Amino acid sequence: MIRVIILSKTENPMEVLYLAARTSRYVGDFDTQLKVKPKESEKEKLVRNLVKWGHLSILEHVSFVFGIEGISRVTSHQLVRHRLASYTQQSQRYASMKDNNLIIPPSIQRNSEALKIMKDIEKKTMDAYHKLCTLGIPMEDARYLLPHGLDTRIVMTMNMRELWNTCSVRLCTLSQWEILSLFEEVRKAVGTVSPFLASLLQAQCLHLGKCPEDTPCEVLISAKKA
Amino acid sequence: MIRVIILSKTENPMEVLYLAARTSRYVGDFDTQLKVKPKESEKEKLVRNLVKWGHLSILEHVSFVFGIEGISRVTSHQLVRHRLASYTQQSQRYASMKDNNLIIPPSIQRNSEALKIMKDIEKKTMDAYHKLCTLGIPMEDARYLLPHGLDTRIVMTMNMRELWNTCSVRLCTLSQWEILSLFEEVRKAVGTVSPFLASLLQAQCLHLGKCPEDTPCEVLISAKKA
Amino acid sequence: MIRVIILSKTENPMEVLYLAARTSRYVGDFDTQLKVKPKESEKEKLVRNLVKWGHLSILEHVSFVFGIEGISRVTSHQLVRHRLASYTQQSQRYASMKDNNLIIPPSIQRNSEALKIMKDIEKKTMDAYHKLCTLGIPMEDARYLLPHGLDTRIVMTMNMRELWNTCSVRLCTLSQWEILSLFEEVRKAVGTVSPFLASLLQAQCLHLGKCPEDTPCEVLISAKKA
Amino acid sequence: MIRVIILSKTENPMEVLYLAARTSRYVGDFDTQLKVKPKESEKEKLVRNLVKWGHLSILEHVSFVFGIEGISRVTSHQLVRHRLASYTQQSQRYASMKDNNLIIPPSIQRNSEALKIMKDIEKKTMDAYHKLCTLGIPMEDARYLLPHGLDTRIVMTMNMRELWNTCSVRLCTLSQWEILSLFEEVRKAVGTVSPFLASLLQAQCLHLGKCPEDTPCEVLISAKKA
Incomplete structure (x- = not known):
């Protein structure tokens, strides 16, 4: 939202x-x-x-x-x-993305199959992000796998x-x-x-x-x- | 000032x-x-x-x-x-300069001969400006003779x-x-x-x-x- | 021109x-x-x-x-x-204006009385400018009496x-x-x-x-x- | 590269x-x-x-x-x-991303476990992107799941x-x-x-x-x- x-x-x-x-x-x-x-x-x-x-x-x-x-990085x-x-944006270098959410486009909201794919990717990428952080990869590098739709x-x-x-x-x-x-x-x-x-x-x-x-x-x- | x-x-x-x-x-x-x-x-x-x-x-x-x-057009x-x-300035196209004054630099203030020359030019140019306006010259053109020091x-x-x-x-x-x-x-x-x-x-x-x-x-x- | x-x-x-x-x-x-x-x-x-x-x-x-x-300082x-x-302009602080000319608007060119006033002011202000420089006034201050129409x-x-x-x-x-x-x-x-x-x-x-x-x-x- | x-x-x-x-x-x-x-x-x-x-x-x-x-969208x-x-960038609204590649940070290149996770996410997100496009989701919306590291x-x-x-x-x-x-x-x-x-x-x-x-x-x- x-x-x-x-x-x-x-x-x-x-x-x-x-x-x-x-x-x-x-x-x-x-x-x-x-x-x-x-x-x-x-x-x-x-x-x-x-x-x-x-x-x-x-x-x-x-x-x-x-x-x-509540906007995606597509939009930012x-x-x-x-x-x-003038802009000052939340950094993906210095702030952990663990509480951020994926923005889901209306065209995907309306399509149950597409929505399922999207939710699945959200879960998989967030899990992978956390895993990379645990492995000692800096947040600024782990973010390379985060989806553009993240808020x-x-x-x-x-x-x-x-x-x-x-x-x-x-x-x-x-x-x-x-x-x-x-x-x-x-x-x-x-x-x-x-x-x-x-x-x-x-x-x-x-x-x-x-x-x-x-x-x-x-x-x-x-x-x-x- | x-x-x-x-x-x-x-x-x-x-x-x-x-x-x-x-x-x-x-x-x-x-x-x-x-x-x-x-x-x-x-x-x-x-x-x-x-x-x-x-x-x-x-x-x-x-x-x-x-x-x-109270600043000169040299400075503006x-x-x-x-x-x-962002700037919005008093226009010499649309506002008459009859009440504007010449800013006099300190180096001239301190030199009585220079000051006399300056005051003389102020009077002559303002008189000429008014004369041109009276002759029907548009303010935007009469201003070509106004000194840069005018405020x-x-x-x-x-x-x-x-x-x-x-x-x-x-x-x-x-x-x-x-x-x-x-x-x-x-x-x-x-x-x-x-x-x-x-x-x-x-x-x-x-x-x-x-x-x-x-x-x-x-x-x-x-x-x-x- | x-x-x-x-x-x-x-x-x-x-x-x-x-x-x-x-x-x-x-x-x-x-x-x-x-x-x-x-x-x-x-x-x-x-x-x-x-x-x-x-x-x-x-x-x-x-x-x-x-x-x-060949443009006036009105226009610059x-x-x-x-x-x-991006602009780099001839400076009136560091370059002498002795060879610069007054731009005369067409409305003044067409009006012989106005033109005479303008020419007179050009001469008087340029003379005064040189006099001030001779008196040791810095060019950047002498310029306060120069007309806006100077090129x-x-x-x-x-x-x-x-x-x-x-x-x-x-x-x-x-x-x-x-x-x-x-x-x-x-x-x-x-x-x-x-x-x-x-x-x-x-x-x-x-x-x-x-x-x-x-x-x-x-x-x-x-x-x-x- | x-x-x-x-x-x-x-x-x-x-x-x-x-x-x-x-x-x-x-x-x-x-x-x-x-x-x-x-x-x-x-x-x-x-x-x-x-x-x-x-x-x-x-x-x-x-x-x-x-x-x-060859730069990621993290960097762009x-x-x-x-x-x-002045910038003119390849659009993810109008150009299909099917031939684009994921940029992999050196910290991940050096860590075999992290690299495996990253490669896995690249495959899963690209597959999901194509699937969404096949389902009729516009490219501009399917892109919400693409990773930031895509070039x-x-x-x-x-x-x-x-x-x-x-x-x-x-x-x-x-x-x-x-x-x-x-x-x-x-x-x-x-x-x-x-x-x-x-x-x-x-x-x-x-x-x-x-x-x-x-x-x-x-x-x-x-x-x-x-």
């Missing part, structure tokens, strides 16, 4: 975005600028427009620190390819601009199911802080109004109906 | 750093990990050691959003060369790792006086949040124990005496 | 892009993969499709090293805000993905005239190496089929007619 | 580095600057000094495109954490500055054996282009003259003797 919690975040995100957004045209100092106290709806309108116009840079001033657990390997973010934990800090970019790609239905689920959980977690900020995070087709891959799925079709 | 204020920052920076630092070796989930409540001194000790050993990546999880004003042009940070304002978001790197270089006495002063103010601003975090920000010679340029200045010499 | 020359580049750019593009699905080793010698048109087709689908990452494997001269300050590139030289290394991104924004007619001209020259320079690669570099409206700012200019209108 | 080949690189790397290195202080245009044809030893001396003084930014203008094969997961580089291929583009940084860390004997071997091969590959550039790539202790982790190994001890 993927779990995403917010460990920390930039304080007062909407105030930061509004202030940054107005800095380029503002004539005056920060003290004066900070005295302006717009309504929430005004801040949201300004930010929404900037994002619509493609002026995304102000979104970089707000970051979230996520605690992510895909995740860390998003280079404009991991990771602290990820990502700013709102990169969240926007990453969600554009990873909330697309062409993503693999697990990383798509992960970013749905990331979006939900952002929503607990600010439903407005979460609403900016969408698959790219919803930003573009079309599927760049020319194979529109139901996400875009439903959006067009709505 | 350079002024640096903290507009926002990552919430609970020391808790975030401690949690991230322990994640790679921790066997257990975030809920369990979050129950650990170490003393401040223990958190500081762990972070100080990681920095000493060169394991800087955890520092990326904590960012500061600075409001910077140097500042934005630090690419692992600017900038919102800068930088994480602790990049602050560590940037201070290593910019607190060195080979930096130009203005950007050196700027990062002294940045360090002071960090110190209002956490004297411990500010203490990590130093010229590189103090980290290395030697001057990489082989021209040690009094910073290193005093440190070695102390 | 802006001048952009190619100082160096990745060898065999189309071969590199084709090989990288096929690596993700290829079963076999590099030696075998390198034996495949597709026609130029086939390589172009594959790359064009990947770009159309938004799979831009392979473009990162090809870089160009540009020599840029805008240019270095593109952070995913500069810069070596810029940028990969094709970031060229694609940067051209999307800077070839838009909402960019300031000088940086727009700069990227037209950059595109021409790329075209001397590969007309195909240059053809990928366009204003974002031509990629999107619409103006994200909702103020379509003649670029998009002509493209739609054609 | 790790294999690293150079697929491409920046043309004329030493000329590029020398030209960039002199640009900041040069008064004149690129045509004039390009006429200067220093001896190889002069170029090397300038670059070596800049690196010694910590002025690494010019190294960014030269990149190498490496073809890497570590590798892609170096974010200032992969990757195209990596990295510039000389990031090679310098990465080698500083990964040529340290505290790195895991496989990524250390990988960067020894990377350094050898650079050496086929330029022995001088390869000579810049070293473990950080050799740059610093001390072990930052306070546990000096024989690398530093031998270097001090020599």
Whole structure:
């Protein structure tokens, strides 16, 4: 079960975005600028427009620190390819994997024969891992036989601009199911802080109004109906 | 007068750093990990050691959003060369420069003849700028005659790792006086949040124990005496 | 006069892009993969499709090293805000500006009164700069009175993905005239190496089929007619 | 067996580095600057000094495109954490793993009992993978049971500055054996282009003259003797 919690975040995100957004045209100092106290709806309108116009840079001033657990190393390997973010991951060099579990894809969950094979491999590889450790093989080497589906934990800090970019790609239905689920959980977690900020995070087709891959799925079709 | 204020920052920076630092070796989930409540001194000790050993990546999880004003565009042009940070600057395309002031370097302040020349140029260029605007020249073009020393304002978001790197270089006495002063103010601003975090920000010679340029200045010499 | 020359580049750019593009699905080793010698048109087709689908990452494997001269520091300050590139610029700390010239915007060129003011400021500021240097003021401080329009030289290394991104924004007619001209020259320079690669570099409206700012200019209108 | 080949690189790397290195202080245009044809030893001396003084930014203008094969996904997961580089990896979503092999760590090679366990797991997991594929499970899901030690291929583009940084860390004997071997091969590959550039790539202790982790190994001890 993927779990995403917010460990920390930039304080007062909407105030930061509004202030940054107005800095380029503002004539005056920060003290004066900070005295302006717009309504929430005004801040949201300004930010929404900037994002619509493609002026995304102000979104970089707000970051979230996520605690992510219950994802496989298949997915963490895909995740860390998003280079404009910071990651600290549970190490298979320094932490024993004895309490970690295998993530089982839905396609395998639904197929009893496949599930049996998978469970069997889980048991055999975990037993072998422990055996190697007992034989004095370092954990960092014993891990070479561990399956990719074994779960991991990771602290990820990502700013709102990169969240926007990453969600554009990873909330697309062409993503693999697990990383798509992960970013749905990331979006939900952002929503607990600010439903407005979460609403900016969408698959790219919803930003573009079309599927760049020319194979529109139901996400875009439903959006067009709505 | 350079002024640096903290507009926002990552919430609970020391808790975030401690949690991230322990994640790679921790066997257990975030809920369990979050129950650990170490003393401040223990958190500081762990972070100080990681920095000493060169394991800087955890520092990326904590960012500061600075409001910077009273710096020249000489310095802002140097500042934005630090690419692992986010900037939103007062625009000379969209904001009139009529209330901006010329920053005068100390070497000119101390030389009455030079100061007179500088003041004269400030007046002549500002007058010419206004004249061009009156003639219908767009601000973005009239600005071509504005002096580099004219002041600017900038919102800068930088994480602790990049602050560590940037201070290593910019607190060195080979930096130009203005950007050196700027990062002294940045360090002071960090110190209002956490004297411990500010203490990590130093010229590189103090980290290395030697001057990489082989021209040690009094910073290193005093440190070695102390 | 802006001048952009190619100082160096990745060898065999189309071969590199084709090989990288096929690596993700290829079963076999590099030696075998390198034996495949597709026609130029086939390589172009594959790359064009990947770009159309938004799979831009392979473009990162090809870089160009540009020599840029005859741009103002107004433009170099805008240019270095593109952070995913490498820059080495003529320094105003260490190089005397005595032979540098003021870039004069077209709006000022066309207005004789404005032009006279500009020329006058150029002379006064350059005279003052030399006077300060004579008085023993360091070049790095004397430069505070130099106008932003003074020209500069810069070596810029940028990969094709970031060229694609940067051209999307800077070839838009909402960019300031000088940086727009700069990227037209950059595109021409790329075209001397590969007309195909240059053809990928366009204003974002031509990629999107619409103006994200909702103020379509003649670029998009002509493209739609054609 | 790790294999690293150079697929491409920046043309004329030493000329590029020398030209960039002199640009900041040069008064004149690129045509004039390009006429200067220093001896190889002069170029090397300038670059070596800049690196010694910590002025690494010019190294960014030269990149190498490496073809890497015969590394495990343990190592590719570590590798892609170096974010200032470009990667295109063989996909386990789109390429069948039927011809891939398990990398076996030396500690296991040396232990006959451990080796037997490892070989057994390799056979069982590959059989199970094929069985799942036969059952209609998509490759991207069947891969959840594949061991981390399975080999992969990757195209990596990295510039000389990031090679310098990465080698500083990964040529340290505290790195895991496989990524250390990988960067020894990377350094050898650079050496086929330029022995001088390869000579810049070293473990950080050799740059610093001390072990930052306070546990000096024989690398530093031998270097001090020599």
